[in-house]
Amino acid sequence: MATTSDIRNGLCIKYNNDIYKVIEFLHVKPGKGPAFVRTKLKSVTSGKVIDNTFPAGRKIEDVRVETHKFQYLYNEGETYHFMNNDDYSQIEIQKNTLDSPDLMKEGETVTIIINSEDDMPLSVDMPASVVLEVIHTEPGIKGNTATNATKPAKVESGATVNVPLFINEGDKIKVETTKGTYQERIKA
Secondary structure (H helix, E strand, O other): OEEHHHOOOOOEEEEOOEEEEEEEEEEEOOOOOOOEEEEEEEEOOOOOEEEEEEEOOOEEEEOOEEEEEEEEEEEEOOEEEEEEOOOOOEEEEEHHHEOOHHHOOOOOEEEEEEEOOOOOEEEEEOOOEEEEEEEEEOOOOOOOOOOOOEEEEEEOOOOEEEEEOOOOOOOEEEEEOOOOEEEEEEOO
8 A cells, every 4th residue: 555645646546446647746735724635537448537646644555566568569459469578478558548649659668567466568659759750731831930830741740730831741750759849850
């Protein structure tokens, strides 16, 4: 058993007969009244996100987990296939368990959190950012780059990301995986 002081991003807990992963949390100590922890929890079984507030010091039931590095191989519809980098065993994970499947390209290394009790994969953690190639975007108009304007660009993984007007087809860009937003252009 853990308490609310142990809450951190990525912690898996049992709550309401389901297993949830903490996405965001905030410890709040108001001027009047007791302290509390405001959390955003994502169900690892359904992918549903809920907001919840725990009073400070409340006991929470954490789930013992192991983390392993896996390589993304391919997907068949809603099923995504991964290979363990240590023993080359393969597992299948449903699309609703993944945080941002449209930003994964084949060969990407991800961290998979596995429940120690029943060896079931709970969640897939992507790297903080990924480098993807732009495969289609409208050309930028010369002289139209003074404003902070953006345009949609389709990247090699199939996702659409808003990019600045100076980005062209064939450019490699760095994309933040948590928000799916453009960070910078990568020089070749």
